Amino acid sequence: MRIKFSGVTKIFKPDIVAVKDVDLDIAKGEFVYIVGTTGSGKSTLLRLITREALPTRGSITVGSVNLRRMRAGDIPYYRRDVGMVAQDFKLIPHLTVFENVAFVMEAMSVPPKMVEYRAASVIEQVGLWRRRFMRPPQLSGGEQQRVAIARALANSPSLFIADEPTGNLDFRTSEEIVKILLAINAAGVTVVMTTHNQYLVDSYRQRVVELASGRVVRDEHAGRYADDDA
């Protein structure tokens, strides 16, 4: 799914400029790291894509949809095609791993048999089959993040948004998470991930967009890294 930002500015009341004059074009099937210091506008950029926030100026097009003109009633259907993962996992603590994953499909009225099959499949994909009856508080940070990824994958999204998915995790677990995201990307899904982790950015080279005070100050494609190495 292609994402296109055209002159996007987001100002939070009264006068906090989170994102300023951003022009960005992310191609279908691309993997993009959004980097920058705290408060640089990374999370706001993702919220604009998920339509949790509306731009003050400019337009955002995801696929063929202009998010600014989207009717409120269409938002749930749009979000079903966007997998989302957050730093704090956003899992429902009283539900098991299986129920957390199934819950997404149930909200979309998927028949129970299909829910069971699909949930089992994505839980296995992230390597948590043996933990399927455990609840999030009983899992490690990395495992919880993998549940969040499984949940985001449940609807086979065309776009995958990850906001600091490795923020609370140790180095080894962070690498595992990025490898899972790369595998998702390899299946043709567009992945946009914010991170502070420079090591991951350098190790698993992809396109990097850097934000500073809400502006894009660097936009390097994976190819350029390769050129630099040469």
Added chain:
Amino acid sequence: MTTLRYILRDTVRLLVRHWFLGILTLITAAAMMWVLGLTTLFSLNVRNLLRRLESDLLVQAYIHRSSKAEELAPAVRGMDNVASVRLLSPDDALARLQSRMGSQARVLDLIGENPLQWSMEIRVKTASEIPHLVRTLMAMPEIEDVIYSGMVVERVGAISRVASRAAVSMFLLSIMITSLVVYNTIHISLYSRREEIGIMFLIGATRTYIAAPFVLEGTFLALAGSVISMLGIVSAYFPGIRLLQNSLPFLHFVGDSGVIGQFSLLLVGFGATLGWTCSCIVVMRFMSAAAKPL
């Protein structure tokens, strides 16, 4: 069908998860619906008693000897608030007087000719309208005099007004308290699940899917409260009025099982509607705030 199944399952989950709060709401709703039911029954009985008392009130109109009583009666019958008119001939009036006087009736023989005149016994629909009727009758040239129990009429009218106002006030107060309790319960239930609701919005659940279990929870609690209160009231009502009837046989209470059945259905239906309305309002307000883009 699948959606309905998930919604019902989530409603049960909500009720189980917030069971203590649910029981508190159920008890409060039952208590409030009990007050509401008792107020309604009290009001029904007061109105019934007053209606009977009012229908027992008589206005006696005496007709000039020169006027034709039979021609006057239909005109009076056609007046507003007149329930019935009974024409009393001088002979009938004398016979009634004699029967009332009993052994002293012989005194009447001394008078010789019947001194009584044609009169009308007028029953009214509402006691408070009697003064107006009396004024209208007095203005008619055929009527010589009008007698009615003015004080009783005025008192009954005043009691009727006060009782009606008190019943309406209690009714409104009960509705307000029940609404507030249901509203707060659903609000607490929503607030305790606000993160979950936020996640549901993010993953693409529709507002209806998110809201439905909360609305069903509120409706169920109010409905269950109404059923409990209705059972309590109905099981206590009939023995209660039998007891009162034995002590105060001159009073007539509403004892028709058909009327009480209708009242029970109305109480339960009203409870469910109240719960549904309050839940819808609180859920829609909460959803609007939660779904608002930054």
